[in-house]
Amino acid sequence: MNYILVDDAEVRENLLPLTFTRPIADIRIGILTIREKWEYFLGEKTFSETSSYLKKKFPEAPQKGKNNVWINGSVLPNQSLVEEIKKIKPNEILQHGNTLIAFHTSEKINFEDSQKIIFQAFEKKAIKKNSREKIIFQIRFLHDIFSKNAEAIEADFKILTKNKKSQSISKTNNVIGVKNIFLEKGAVVECAVLNASAGPIYIGKDAEIMEGSLVRGPFALGEHATLKMGTKIYGATTVGPHSKVGGEINNSVIFGYSNKAHDGFLGNSVIGEWCNLGADTNNSNLKNNYSDVQLWNYRKNNFENTGLQFCGLIMGDHSKCGINTMFNTGTVVGVSANVFGAGFPPKFIPSFSWGGVQGFTDYKLDRACAVAEKVMQRRGIKFDSIEKNIFSSVFKMDKKNRK
Numbered sequence: 001m002n003y004i005l006v007d008d009a010e011v012r013e014n015l016l017p018l019t020f021t022r023p024i025a026d027i028r029i030g031i032l033t034i035r036e037k038w039e040y041f042l043g044e045k046t047f048s049e050t051s052s053y054l055k056k057k058f059p060e061a062p063q064k065g066k067n068n069v070w071i072n073g074s075v076l077p078n079q080s081l082v083e084e085i086k087k088i089k090p091n092e093i094l095q096h097g098n099t100l101i102a103f104h105t106s107e108k109i110n111f112e113d114s115q116k117i118i119f120q121a122f123e124k125k126a127i128k129k130n131s132r133e134k135i136i137f138q139i140r141f142l143h144d145i146f147s148k149n150a151e152a153i154e155a156d157f158k159i160l161t162k163n164k165k166s167q168s169i170s171k172t173n174n175v176i177g178v179k180n181i182f183l184e185k186g187a188v189v190e191c192a193v194l195n196a197s198a199g200p201i202y203i204g205k206d207a208e209i210m211e212g213s214l215v216r217g218p219f220a221l222g223e224h225a226t227l228k229m230g231t232k233i234y235g236a237t238t239v240g241p242h243s244k245v246g247g248e249i250n251n252s253v254i255f256g257y258s259n260k261a262h263d264g265f266l267g268n269s270v271i272g273e274w275c276n277l278g279a280d281t282n283n284s285n286l287k288n289n290y291s292d293v294q295l296w297n298y299r300k301n302n303f304e305n306t307g308l309q310f311c312g313l314i315m316g317d318h319s320k321c322g323i324n325t326m327f328n329t330g331t332v333v334g335v336s337a338n339v340f341g342a343g344f345p346p347k348f349i350p351s352f353s354w355g356g357v358q359g360f361t362d363y364k365l366d367r368a369c370a371v372a373e374k375v376m377q378r379r380g381i382k383f384d385s386i387e388k389n390i391f392s393s394v395f396k397m398d399k400k401n402r403k
Helices: 009-014 034-042 079-087 111-121 149-161 365-377 385-397
Strands: 002-006 046-049 068-072 092-096 099-105 127-130 174-176 181-183 193-195 201-203 214-216 219-221 232-234 237-239 248-250 253-256 265-267 270-273 294-297 302-305 313-315 331-333 353-356 359-362
Touching (some): 002 034, 034 046, 034 079, 149 181, 149 201, 149 219, 149 237, 237 248, 365 385
Parallel strands (some): 002 046, 092 127, 174 193, 181 201, 193 214, 201 219, 248 265, 270 313, 313 331
Antiparallel strands (some): 068 099, 092 099, 294 302
16 A cells, blocks of 8 residues: 655645745654654655655655555644544545545546546545544644644654653753653753743754753754754744754744754744754744734735734745844745845745845856755765756746746
8 A cells, every 4th residue: 555645736835935845744843744743653654746846856656556545745644534544445535624635546646636636537436535533733824834833742742752761851950841851862951941831842862952041842852953052942843853043932843954053033933944044033923013914925926814913934945044134024935045134135035036135136056056065965965966956946936936
């Protein structure tokens, strides 16, 4: 049986720029990515069905002569939902209201036509089953990633710590709610304040919390990640693997391999992989008039009301900003943008933009690739032809937005 996590085309566009460089299922929310959650509950490796330029990095399933269970990659799993999925038979569709959750077929589905095929081509012969779940946990918009992060951390904490014993916590720390704190093997935490009374605190393998840090859960620190001295964390916050952060962070998700290593505020935000925020970078997460925040939506090619009073910065992979950069409430930055200079830059900065308040030019593709190669090489990861092809594809797709 092949389990294939398929991108919902509409949702994928809503989640740009984060899905320029990954399928929906490889978004991190809580402690794990959506794919990692599915593989935990299924007990099997999953495959992807996404845009063609991403398929070499996120491979399709070997489909010949196989039964395939296609799963909506924007839906987060739980045990009862997975049990329902495993029971569906060929030509059965599992849905929740108007949301497709999964379907079973031996036919090949192309990403570009996935929703059309599912709801039209199979409509007459497919047997539809409604899920017994009262609520489906789904990521449909960029702001869902941080606004639903508390629930995701709680769920991941339960499965990752089940029947496991935490590494002992050093007596140099001031701890509240010790039963809600878990340290994986090799984690180092000294002279910090850990308050898990409002939610769990998970410290990954070989991660470190340096002296003077103040952490209030829910909080997740990925493996080999670091909180630098005096960091202030308000939940629900996730710092992904191999990231280094400092300053003040509130209700934000950093996917991994990204740095916010110095003072400055990051709130109600999502930062992709391989990003770097310069010293004293700050973002606003609340408008002066307390009205709802709007975010740029790639699918609608316009700003859209989030319905949220608190919403900060969304930054795509490989983007960077200089020291003292100020981001306005509800700013969206694309992939491999380089932002610098005084004042507030625009609230939408397309991929491969170079500049700031005074204006932007194109960040030349060859130079962007050269920088990405150096950055990834420092972590022992190769920027290969597959990564370069993704860069080239995104450069072309977001060109229409660069002026």
